[in-house]
Amino acid sequence: MDQYQFTQTISKYSQHLFEHAIKFTRDEDDAKDLVQETLIKGMRFCKNFADGTNLKGWLYVIMKNTFINDFRKTARKKEVITTDDEISNAQLTKSAATNNANTTFAMEDISKAMASIKPEYSIPFQLYFEGYKYEEIAEQLDIPLGTVKTHIHQARHGLQKYLSMYRK
Structure with a gap:
C-alpha cells in the first residue's frame, strides 16, 4: 500500500480514535489534538506497519503511547514548576513596597x-x-x-x- 492509500485508510478510523481519545483526555479539544498527532505519526511511520495486521489496533497503540508520553512530559513540568504557595494581591503589594523601600535605601547608599x-x-x-x-x-x-x-x-x-x- 502506498502513502496515499495508507492515508486514506487511516483517516477512516479518525472517529473511532476520537471516541477513545475522549476517554483518555476527558476534553474535546485535547482529544482532537491527540487524534491528529496519532494520525500524523501513523502516516509518518506507515513503513513500519505490516500489511495484514490490525490497522485500527496499531493506531490505537500509537494513540495510547502518545497520550502516555504527553502525560509524563506534563507531569515532569509540574514537578519543576510548583504552585504550593498561593500569591495574593496583599502579599504582592507588601513585597513590592518592601522591595521599593530596600531599593531606595540601597540607591541612596550607592x-x-x-x-x-x-x-x-x-x-x-x-x-x-x-x-x-x-x-x-x-x-x-x-x-x-x-x-x-x-x-x-x-x-x-x-x-x-x-x-x-x-x-x-
Missing part, C-alpha cells in the same frame, strides 16, 4: 558611596561601568592605561568597603 570616592577614581569607574573599555577611558581622560586600571581598582575597593553591609 550614591553616598560614589560621593565618598575621589573624583580621579570615580570618573574612570563610572565610564567603565557605562561600558567603556580601559583603552577608551585612557584615551578620553588622557591618562596612561595602567593608571586607569589602578583608579578603577581603587574605586571598586572603596565601594566594597563602604557597601560591605550589603554583602551576604
Whole structure:
C-alpha cells in the first residue's frame, strides 16, 4: 500500500480514535489534538506497519503511547514548576513596597558611596561601568592605561568597603 492509500485508510478510523481519545483526555479539544498527532505519526511511520495486521489496533497503540508520553512530559513540568504557595494581591503589594523601600535605601547608599570616592577614581569607574573599555577611558581622560586600571581598582575597593553591609 502506498502513502496515499495508507492515508486514506487511516483517516477512516479518525472517529473511532476520537471516541477513545475522549476517554483518555476527558476534553474535546485535547482529544482532537491527540487524534491528529496519532494520525500524523501513523502516516509518518506507515513503513513500519505490516500489511495484514490490525490497522485500527496499531493506531490505537500509537494513540495510547502518545497520550502516555504527553502525560509524563506534563507531569515532569509540574514537578519543576510548583504552585504550593498561593500569591495574593496583599502579599504582592507588601513585597513590592518592601522591595521599593530596600531599593531606595540601597540607591541612596550607592550614591553616598560614589560621593565618598575621589573624583580621579570615580570618573574612570563610572565610564567603565557605562561600558567603556580601559583603552577608551585612557584615551578620553588622557591618562596612561595602567593608571586607569589602578583608579578603577581603587574605586571598586572603596565601594566594597563602604557597601560591605550589603554583602551576604
